[in-house]
Amino acid sequence: KRQLKIEDELHLDVHQVFKAVREVHYRLSGGYSVVGMINGYGLFAFRDPFGIRPLVYGKSVDENGVTEWAVASESVALDTLGFEDVQDVAPGECIFISVDGKMYLEQCHSSPKLQNCIFEYVYFARPDSVIDGMSVHKARLNMGERLAEKIMRLKPNHGIDVVMPIPDSGRYAAIQTAARLGIEFREGFVKNRYVGRTFIMPGQAQRKDSVRKKLNPLPDEFAGKTVLLVDDSIVRGNTSRKIVEMARLVGAKKVYFASSSPPLLHPNVYGIDMPARSEYIAHGQSISEIEKEIGADFLVYQDLDDLIAACTISEEEAHEFDTSCFTGEYCTGDITEEYLKLLELQRNDSAKNGNGDAEPEEIDSMDIHNED
Structure with missing residues (x-):
């Protein structure tokens, strides 16, 4: 046969x-x-x-x-x-x-074990895809639901007037965050589709030039309001700071920022060229320090347990995920500190600019945003 x-x-x-x-x-x-x-x-x-x-x-x-x-x-x-x-x-x-x-x-393997990358649901995959039985769209709505619940725990008297997504992959979490909070959902930024993905640009000069070109705020949506901005993740963080600045410049009274994933702390070693560890804004910083650095009045990250629950079909079908970007625990079990240090040298901005002997440049990048 x-x-x-x-x-x-x-x-x-x-x-x-x-x-x-x-x-x-x-x-x-x-x-x-x-x-x-x-x-x-x-x-x-x-x-x-x-x-x-x-x-x-x-x-x-x-x-x-x-x-x-x-x-x-x-x-x-x-x-x-x-x-x-x-x-x-x-x-x-x-x-x-x-x-x-x-x-x-x-x-073709004696001991296979499903432990798929959870960041597929957060950012990489399109929302209309289904991965291992779980709808990416549904997972992102679940993330928004759990974000809202955390906001209500941490800041019950939040005073938020409007919830806005950072286009595009923050949209579905923002929709459900707004619904759960009982607050209006509005689009506050217009995305320029003719600017490419800036997080893959090799140096900060190119990325810096692209930030304002890619997102433009709608002043009427911000004026005099306390706004909650929802994004899929915060990577280097400087784009988040620019977005907060833009919101204030067009009249926002207060700017809150929410990430539908936990702080990114560790490199992805399974095929995704993400930044070096030292370039993550969460590297060596507390939530309050990150909040201050991006200029937000309030910052909230998704808890890892909530993210895992959001991406799980049901308790009966629960399985482990690779969450190494957040925990540093790699499912293959063979990632050494020596390998991570080598990766750090290969992925930092100086290396990508072909200037390995130079001090790392100030990172001023657009964080990763999926083209949904």
């Missing part, structure tokens, strides 16, 4: 594909989703044993009754192409789809 034939000639045993993937799993450590083709035979796809990075597949039957298959990193890609029966590739699993449309799958 596992032998593929082309023109009645035996060419490939699928067991050999699965065996090769099994060897890959035991030789590699980290987060990966891999899709490839064996010319003339078919397509294969596999996911790391922890399922850190997402991978889905789906099928579609054309007008002639022929089954077509597709594989993608997010379910939304398959939805928009009309594919159905979308399923996640399980951690450690490999699928093989032959040229004649037959599907084969096998678990």
Whole structure:
């Protein structure tokens, strides 16, 4: 059953594909989703044993009754192409789809364990995707719900007049925060779609030039009001400070700031080029110190337990997440301090500017904002 034939000639045993993937799993450590083709035979796809990075597949039957298959990193890609029966590739699993449309799958790791990256739900993924059964949109609404509850605990007499998102990935949490608080939700910033993602720009000069170009405030929405700004995360923090400044310049009475994720403290080592540890605003600083640095009248971060609960389908289907960006506990269990120090040297701004001997520049960057 596992032998593929082309023109009645035996060419490939699928067991050999699965065996090769099994060897890959035991030789590699980290987060990966891999899709490839064996010319003339078919397509294969596999996911790391922890399922850190997402991978889905789906099928579609054309007008002639022929089954077509597709594989993608997010379910939304398959939805928009009309594919159905979308399923996640399980951690450690490999699928093989032959040229004649037959599907084969096998678990290629002896001890797979789902521990997917929670930051996919916070920022990386599109809101209309579903990852490991959990809607990203629903997760972000849940984050907003729990943020509101924390605000009511910490500041019951908050006096907030309006809740506003930082476009775009702060929007869904902001919508639910406003609903839970019983406060009006308004759009206070217009986003310029013609400016690229500034957090990937190599130096602070380029990022600084892009901040005001990317977001422009609507003065009527701020004038004389206590506003709560909701973002998905605070990374370097200087953009958050600029946004607070913009809100004050157009007449906000008070500016509160909420992050739907906990303080970012540690680098992502599983395929995402995030800043060096020393460049995070939360590195070595308390919440009150960060609040003062960004110029907010009040700052609140999501608690990690609440974030995990927000991204969990139900208690019955609960599983662990990789939360290493917040805790420094890496699910693969083999990340050393020496490796993190090397990563620090590679990811800081001086290195990205090709000036490794220089002192790190003052970071004045746009934090990461997803293009929803």
